[in-house]
Amino acid sequence: MVNIILKIKMGRHAEWRKIAKKERRKRIRIIKAKERDQIFCTDWYIKQQELEEKMIHEQINKQNDEENEKWIQAEKIVMEQWKKLQEEKERLKQKCLEQEAKLKVEWELEKKKKEIEEQRIKAAQEELKRKQDIFMNNLDLFLSGDSDEPPAELNVMRETRPDAELCPFFSKTACCRFGDLCSRNHQYPGISKVLLATNFYNHFGLSNANVSEYDTDIMLEFEDSDTYKEYKEFFFDVLSEFEKFGRITQFKVCNNYEKHLRGNTFIEFAELRCAVAAYRSLHTRWYGGRQLSLQFCNINSWKNAICGLQLRQRCPKGRACNFLHVFKNPNNLYNGYYTHESVQEKDSTPRSSERSWRWSESPEKEVSKRSSSRRHERSDRRSHRSRHREEKNKHYRRTSPRRSERR
Known part of the structure; x- marks a missing residue:
């Protein structure tokens, strides 16, 4: 019974002690906060805070200026590269235009040269045809017996x-x-x-x-x-x-x-x-x-x-x-x-007495006779091949070393 009473009393004391400690910590915090507030309210602290804020603003402004300078420099580099690229594109475009113009001029010159060459070849062919006609006419005149001696154009x-x-x-x-x-x-x-x-x-x-x-x-x-x-x-x-x-x-x-x-x-x-x-x-x-x-x-x-x-x-x-x-x-x-x-x-x-089938005015005439003669030629060649093989086999059998050994 006594132990129970003691435990009850001891339990109540621990709770009280816990509450007392908590209140004590709270009073200490209040005192420190008042002291701090007293310190923060002084001119020195205010100046220190202003100086710190100023330094922070200066550092931020300095970083911003550096970043802006870097961005400006990068933008300048990019703009220079873009300008160079545009200049290169313009140069290539101009070069392509010049090349196309050059090719067009060359094509026109080649076309003109080809036309001149075709005209020259045509004129040469016409001249050759004219000379050939004159030559054949002179041959006909010479063959007709009009002159005993051939004309000078034939000599x-x-x-x-x-x-x-x-x-x-x-x-x-x-x-x-x-x-x-x-x-x-x-x-x-x-x-x-x-x-x-x-x-x-x-x-x-x-x-x-x-x-x-x-x-x-x-x-x-x-x-x-x-x-x-x-x-x-x-x-x-x-x-x-x-x-x-x-x-x-x-x-x-x-x-x-x-x-x-x-x-x-x-x-x-x-x-x-x-x-x-x-x-x-x-x-x-x-x-x-x-x-x-x-x-x-x-x-x-x-x-x-x-x-x-x-x-x-x-x-x-x-x-x-x-x-x-x-x-x-x-x-x-x-x-x-x-x-x-x-x-x-x-x-x-x-x-x-008979005219040979081989002579003709054109290759289309007498095709059937020619094909039949070609078939006869092929058959003759086959028979000749067979005879040649038989003779070759006979010669091989006569000169074979195995047959000579058997003999």
Whole structure:
């Protein structure tokens, strides 16, 4: 019971003590606040506060001035960059305008130059056509027999490089591997007794004689005898057509492998009028699906034009020689070098009565016959290939080392 009373009394005292401490702290705070207020109300404190506020305002103003200065400087830099960019854009724009104006001027100059060139080419073509018409009219007058001697317009000599030396190969063979691009002079006669048909005789054995590195066996199926066999047909077919215009004194066909000589056909007539008539009639004619291109040329000496070592089969360059390697004509016709040795009687040469299917005015005529003949040629080639393979297999069986060991 006593303990309970003591605890009650002790509990009440603790609460009282707590309240007393709180009131004591409150009185102390009030006293300090009064002291502080007394201090704040003094002139010194007020001055100190004003000085602090002034210093703070000065620092803020200083920072603001610095920031404004930085912003102004940055704005100046940006404005300078913007001005430079605008100047660069203006300069590029001006440059583009100048370039467009320059291109426009160049295009106009090029257009004008092109028009002048077209007019020049047109005038040159018209002049060439006019000269060709005059040339053909003179040929017709000469062929009509109005004058024994050819007119002066036909005896002109066209030169590729008048100031240069004469090309030795062209002077001898009327052919040059460089053509008109040769650094030396080529002389083309207006008319002459000799006609040249460039690359007239065409055969697989000539055009594919230079063996390709990718197809080394291409020429195993063709021999010189095949080429010569077709040449004989070509010889009698073409010779009969040219002999209609007059007596022929030379007929040479090249079997060279070089492109500027391959298949070139030379026809020399006894009379100038005959050569002119043949040119007038056969130029741009069609033979075997190919257009014939004739030109007049000068062969001063057949002996100098034809390779002398060819007849003895001792030419070191073979058929790649730049002198003429010619086929041996059938029946020994026109095989000599000189005119009096080469003239043959008409009756001694066999001629076919029927006109060959190869001659035509245009390539569209007689297509069916040509296609059938081509099919026959293909079949002949296939049979020739099969025979060649059989012979090759027989030779292999005879010379095989295994068979020799068995024997």
